Amino acid sequence: MKIKPENACRSCRTNLALYEFKTLTGKLIHVCGRCRKDLLELQMFIRGDRNPAMPPNDAIRFFRIPFVPETSLPHIDSESLVSSNAIESDALRKFPKSAFAKPDIAVLHKNAMKVAMDHDGVKAQSISRKAGIPKYAVDQFLNLQISDPKSDYFCLFMHWIINHGYTLNQIVHRPDTQTLFPDTLAAV
């Protein structure tokens, strides 16, 4: 039997939504079991908790996260953002698609993400195809706004960051993160 949109998971939009999930913004959404598991894991990461079922922190490494000073946001320059400390757009192209099998998490500045999409000429709709990011992750980024919308930072499931930098725990507990992510950290 076909699942109606109102009964479908808000995250993957394919499975039957059998669970309620409270997002970081306090909104109650209906999700399927699989997405609920992912979302709970994401919240744990943001809180700095570690799921005992997950491998040790050192085993999960994250891509260099774009730290864009808040002062530079109003006059954001797409070229410098992509080439300097934002997303290494080459990585999007070079990373093998096989590495996307299991979703993981990155915290990205929304402008950086948008710029990375625009820089590659990637429309939001096709980013999942091009970068191999799961479709539901893009949807979450664009629609769900798991993170605090006021903070301008978004959480995104991505696997391509693995083995390329810090763990999320390290990032969350870095002193400069505390100043850059105050709203996000306060919201969780």
Next chain:
Amino acid sequence: MKESPQNQPIDPIGIYAELRRRGIKHKTIAKRLNRSNGAITHAINGKSPKLLARMKRYLDRQSKKAAA
């Protein structure tokens, strides 16, 4: 899909999903309605309108309980 006695179309999956969202397990639904797990699945698939109507009444009772 057949219509309920009140001539309102029943959405089988919707009823089931709503019950599950309230934390009621599939097995519990079956137990409360004195049916087997398979019978509930059968109803969810829209193949047992009578049981589906019963599920609907059960859902309504649960809603009343939750509201009270």
